[in-house]
Amino acid sequence: xxxxxxxxxxxxGSTSTKIAVFNNEELVFEKTLRHSSEEIGRYEKISxxxxxxxxxxxxxxxxxxxxxxxxxxxxxxxxxxxPIQGGTYKVSDNMIEDLRVGVLGEHASNLGGIIAKxxxxxxxxxxxxxxxxxxxxxxxxxxxxxxxxxERKSIFHALNQKATAxxxxxxxxxxxxxxxxxxxxxxxxxxxxxHEMGRVIDVANALDGEGPFSPERSGGxxxxxxxxxxxxxxxxxxxxxxxxxxxxGIVAYLDTNDAREVEKMIEEGNxxxxxxYEAMAYQVAKEIGACAAVLKGKVDAIxxxxxxxxxxxxxxxxxxxxxxxxxxxxxxxxxxxxxxxQGGLRVLKGEEEAKTY
Ligand SMILES: Nc1ncnc2c1ncn2[C@@H]1O[C@H](COP(=O)(O)OP(=O)(O)O)[C@@H](O)[C@H]1O
Ligand SMILES: CCCC(=O)OP(=O)(O)O
Numbered sequence: 001x002x003x004x005x006x007x008x009x010x011x012x013g014s015t016s017t018k019i020a021v022f023n024n025e026e027l028v029f030e031k032t033l034r035h036s037s038e039e040i041g042r043y044e045k046i047s048x049x050x051x052x053x054x055x056x057x058x059x060x061x062x063x064x065x066x067x068x069x070x071x072x073x074x075x076x077x078x079x080x081x082x083p084i085q086g087g088t089y090k091v092s093d094n095m096i097e098d099l100r101v102g103v104l105g106e107h108a109s110n111l112g113g114i115i116a117k118x119x120x121x122x123x124x125x126x127x128x129x130x131x132x133x134x135x136x137x138x139x140x141x142x143x144x145x146x147x148x149x150x151e152r153k154s155i156f157h158a159l160n161q162k163a164t165a166x167x168x169x170x171x172x173x174x175x176x177x178x179x180x181x182x183x184x185x186x187x188x189x190x191x192x193x194x195h196e197m198g199r200v201i202d203v204a205n206a207l208d209g210e211g212p213f214s215p216e217r218s219g220g221x222x223x224x225x226x227x228x229x230x231x232x233x234x235x236x237x238x239x240x241x242x243x244x245x246x247x248x249g250i251v252a253y254l255d256t257n258d259a260r261e262v263e264k265m266i267e268e269g270n271x272x273x274x275x276x277y278e279a280m281a282y283q284v285a286k287e288i289g290a291c292a293a294v295l296k297g298k299v300d301a302i303x304x305x306x307x308x309x310x311x312x313x314x315x316x317x318x319x320x321x322x323x324x325x326x327x328x329x330x331x332x333x334x335x336x337x338x339x340x341x342q343g344g345l346r347v348l349k350g351e352e353e354a355k356t357y
Pocket of ligand 2: 012013014015107108109133155156157187188189190206207
């Protein structure tokens with residue numbers, strides 16, 4: 001009989017920490033802890049959230065009757081490393097160093113690898129990351145921004161985008177490498193990617209002022225007005241960065257990062273909440289249209305996923321504008337936890353060698 005591997009999967013997002021334990025691919029338990037903008041806003045830097053996020057993870061493991069010593073591996077969501085290919089990577093000291101300094105910036109996922117290694121090292125088992133947010137498969141033409149000093153970057157929900165695109169392909173009876181799919185992941189951050197035959201050839205950078213605005217990010221902005229704001233003397237660089245990421249989007253307009261609260265406001269007749277929420281759906285739809293052009297109109301399916309895909313109202317607003325492009329598949333939440341476990345399992349079972357960063 002083949003060995004059973006017990007794996008802890010850790011997924012820090014901008015508005016949540018998701019934790020799961022698997023026995024091979026079988027779920028033992030899963031827990032999602034949501035973090036309000038107020039709770040997250042207390043921390044100056046992402047690295048300051050290390051203790052808080054590690055503690056909630058260890059508590060969840062204990063509360064669900066799993067002993068850390070039983071684990072065979074810990075797999076974390078990969079963060080803002082230097083651009084790399086997709087796959088499973090062993091967490092190494094140089095990776096930890098890049099995640100700590102934020103070589104490509106700050107995001108909660110930077111803590112995924114750091115916490116995974118911290119827990120795994122204590123019990124002498126391996127730690128991995130899978131399909132980090134910096135997976136880069138952009139086609140050359142997509143790298144050109146329009147300003148030579150600035151190159152467009154691939155920063156997105158690679159783990160869930162790839163996992164859900166594979167699921168859509170499987171539902172159509174095909175392999176991921178045989179289909180063209182547009183994936184819109186709608187969580188604390190929003191990314192919309194054009195997947196051509198297994199490669200994400202273009203994607204709006206979910207983190208740094210591209211694409212649709214999101215619960216906590218500004219998305220793309222009119223750059224002339226932004227430049228004026230930057231040099232107005234009213235703001236520091238940190239202030240502007242926070243307006244783009246963390247305190248942007250829905251948080252800036254409505255003071256919450258929780259789409260469910262926005263829906264409550266709308267039910268109570270708040271017209272501003274409705275306008276802003278619909279504008280976010282409008283921008284997602286517009287970006288899906290842009291990806292359809294990238295794929296030259298050859299689109300096998302459009303996937304709507306992430307926490308906000310639970311919202312019937314939001315999904316309907318998007319569908320109204322894009323269903324002419326192709327079949328829309330709605331996968332609320334994410335397939336990230338199982339994708340993390342599977343990435344670790346492939347290595348533990350010797351089916352794949354872990355990549356070195
Ligand atoms: N049932 C729901 N209806 C509407 N929005 C939801 C629902 N569940 C979660 N969300 C929203 O999804 C967002 C978080 O999505 P998620 O993919 O978990 O984000 P992240 O991983 O970026 O923290 C939050 O704005 C949350 O309010
Ligand atoms: C850094 C891109 C991925 C991202 O935005 O994740 P969250 O939505 O979890 O913040």
